[in-house]
Amino acid sequence: MAAILEMRGIGKSFPGVRALDRVNLEVEARGIHAICGENGAGKSTLMKVLSGVYPHGSYDGEILYEGRPMRFRDIRDSEAEGIIIIHQELALVPQLSIGENMFLGNEITRGGVIDWPRTWARTRELLAKVGLNENPTTPVEKLGVGKQQLIEIAKALAKDVRLLILDEPTAALQENDSATLLKLLLELKEQGVTSILISHKLNEIRRVADRVTVIRDGSTVSTLARDEITEERIIRDMVGRDLAHRYPERVPQIGGELMAVRNWTVWHPDQPRKVIDDAAFTVRRGEIVGIAGLMGSGRTELAMSIFGRSFGRDISGTVEIGGRPADVSTVNRAIDAGLSYVTEDRKTLGLILDEPIQRNVSLANLAGISARGVLSRGREKAVAEGYRRDLGIRTPSVLQQVVNLSGGNQQKVVLSKWLFTQPQVLILDEPTRGIDVGAKFEIYAIMNRLVAEGRGVVMISSEMPELLGMCDRIYVMNEGRIVGELTRAEASQERIMGMILRSEGRAA
Template sequence: MPDYILQLQNITKIFPGVKALSDVSFGVQRGHVHALVGENGAGKSTLIKIISGVYPFGTYEGKVLFDGQECKFRNIRDVEKTGIACIHQELNLVPDMSVSENIFINNQPNKFGVIDFNELFVRTSKLLGRVGLDTNPNELIRNLGTGKQQLVEIAKALSRDVKLLLLDEPTSSLTEAEVDILLELVDKLRQQGVTCIYISHRLDEIMRLCDDITVLRDGQTIETRARRDMDKDTMISLMVGREMTNLFPRVPHTRGEVGFEIKNFTVPHPEISGRDLLSNISLKAYKGEILGVSGLMGAGRTELFTAVYGAFRTKGTGEVYIDGKQVSLNSPMDALKEGYFLVTEDRKKLGLNLIMSIKENTTLASLDKVSKYGILNEDAEVAYTTKYVEEIHTKTPSIEVAVNTLSGGNQQKVVLAKALMSEPKVMILDEPTRGIDVGAKYEIYKIMNELVEKGVVIIMISSEMEEILGMSDRIITIAGGEVTGEFEIAEATQEILMRAAVGRG
């Protein structure tokens, strides 16, 4: 008989107009790493919020049993006292507080009501050692990279004698090296008896790390299997409810004339005087193709196209041409007027206003189309938004709902709708499928192909090698602020791109 530390029985959660979970049931074995997978909107985040106390007892139906006892959590504090901790995708740290202050927030060692800073330092050092982080406990959080902040979050959980650790997309913003460190840490915690529930869209991580896998689809439990009884193709099929023989819908493209060109573009370093972040970059993008931009994190890919957009911290110099005409892009407003649209890599911080509705976000960059004399035409807003919701198959009960209620894939579709409404000539897609599931990725790839057919210049920046090779017609690599290679898709391989990405092309 399996030794379950957590059992979920017939969990049902209903929001206005939406049944997010319907009779979800499965068990998590003690000392295992249990994967929870499914498309965006499958109910994973909702389920995690129930387990972690964000949605308290009484707001859902069904039972949560921990160590054999039914739990009726009233809040997150109740959950923490039980020995459950959650590492959310958006890290919950205070940037201007130190590592030690964040780890022991509301739980500081003290003597007679006064914080014992010596004890705080000692305890923090031990926890940092446990997660393999060589950082001064007094260092401010804002001075740490995302990977180190993730480890601080785990140390924070361990400070409370955690028995069950929930990890929601923990590697979505990490480099490959940081991913390896995190996976090794989770494996180490498993060996120490900590049970983990692991959510990730990166299926290779699931296959490498996890003992058991539960698949959710449309708010329901589809199947739970041991990893040894589940291969990657089966997992994808169970997630999307259909066979997906080709994850990348490549279609023949006919290359046309040059639609976008940069000549000798240079961007000064924002922090080091006298040094350039990007040096004399020149490139061409053609109509009728998807140009992939590859390179390691920090190579300058995002900074280049953000600087062209007029939104980087330092102003770039050089020549920019759209449809053969030289343009001056001093601000995002200038860029939009000229038909240059940047879909940013961080949709939540830079691409959307999360508390505004789908309708308001869709029309935000094209208010001139839905207003006259400064007065909004709500009928026109509804018409445009409904058109794009239907065209790109955004799942939503209404165009009036706040964007923060949508899944990651559907949020990305709202960003794309906003871009499409601006009728761009050049669309830069920076990490367009980060943090979304295989089904939603496939739909976004199809939208990219449709835009290419309409003559839109598509430039895709991606850290996923499979995506670059699967969707690009031509690929350039950037390393150290310079273009280090240009390859037709027929000649490109992972090895060739990696050599170019480290400046050895």
């Protein structure tokens, strides 16, 4: 099949970093072409070059689209050719309606005035194409992330898309929403739309991709045809070595009880309902405890409410750490009690993106870099340098802004911030979301190191294989209640789902 896109010898540099080095990419028309690589490999940078975010003249090499040389000055130029990019951070205005978002900057007008009847009608048509039956006047903020992702694709259809670029479109989606989106990509393929899919979810790539290009350290490593695509081959090309074991080996050395949560009940901050109902669980020294459950089961609400009552109201129950009652009524008191929490939303809640690494690392423990109430920038830098070495944060300097780091390295900065508080128990909420298999392995190794020191880890994850591969025990949550507990030997995906389904039957 003929190529719709050729990128030849693409090079792109930033101060101190060669992000792309002679990258070649050929995408066949009417297919789904996946791009894989570790965080920081250059995938998103390459797509920003293609879409005009980085304009012609700011990079080396050439772009041929439908056989013609392209010199995009900005994203409007690429959109005029039918090349539409959907970034990992959705570009929707939450307070505006679906229809307003759909045609923002591309308004349907008559006589210089927005034609609302035509706007609503066209919005309904486009929503139907992506399988949504929403009222066009509904504010986007009232929709889940899965539906918002489909609205982004509908926006692309409104611009007569011919080449659709999706950067980690399923990273924040639950399994059902991911399946819906992938099915839509296959349908668009049948309608003649070519897609470029950037994803870390190798099972999804195997399901839909016709070809895969692997990028490592800013260079093209391989392009695989459909019959060559295997998870093992992609991983080997991504990380430059065979990853015989997805999870680092660990011989558990589990001690006595370190933390106990009992009778924990939390009410929704804005609604008259419980979000956590009489939950109880324990963590022992040297133990990784998993919390499994479907989206909306209350896992994050449980973690946030325990960590300084960061979520909810009318909270009751007790927490003990180290055999003594722990005051976790505020974030500072929870930290003092030996508890830390790594949020699932690192970019919004975990980091200050336009601040340097060293400032982010010290945020939760300013006393640790102070003398007589005065901050020591030298001490702050030394602490950050220590974590940069210990956790393998890939950066030329701890003075670099966090926004310029890859997702995996940003996650290591968040971990550094909370490790600097010297926690006894570390709660990790979706710690590997949106990062590649190589960076995941490194995060797992850090978790193993923590429990080897006698600390405890609570791991919340939507990826059941991850829970099964890392955890010594797994608690299962559904509708705000802990409905089961499994040891490593007992746990399986089937048993976890069985507990969830049986609990729903009892609730009904």
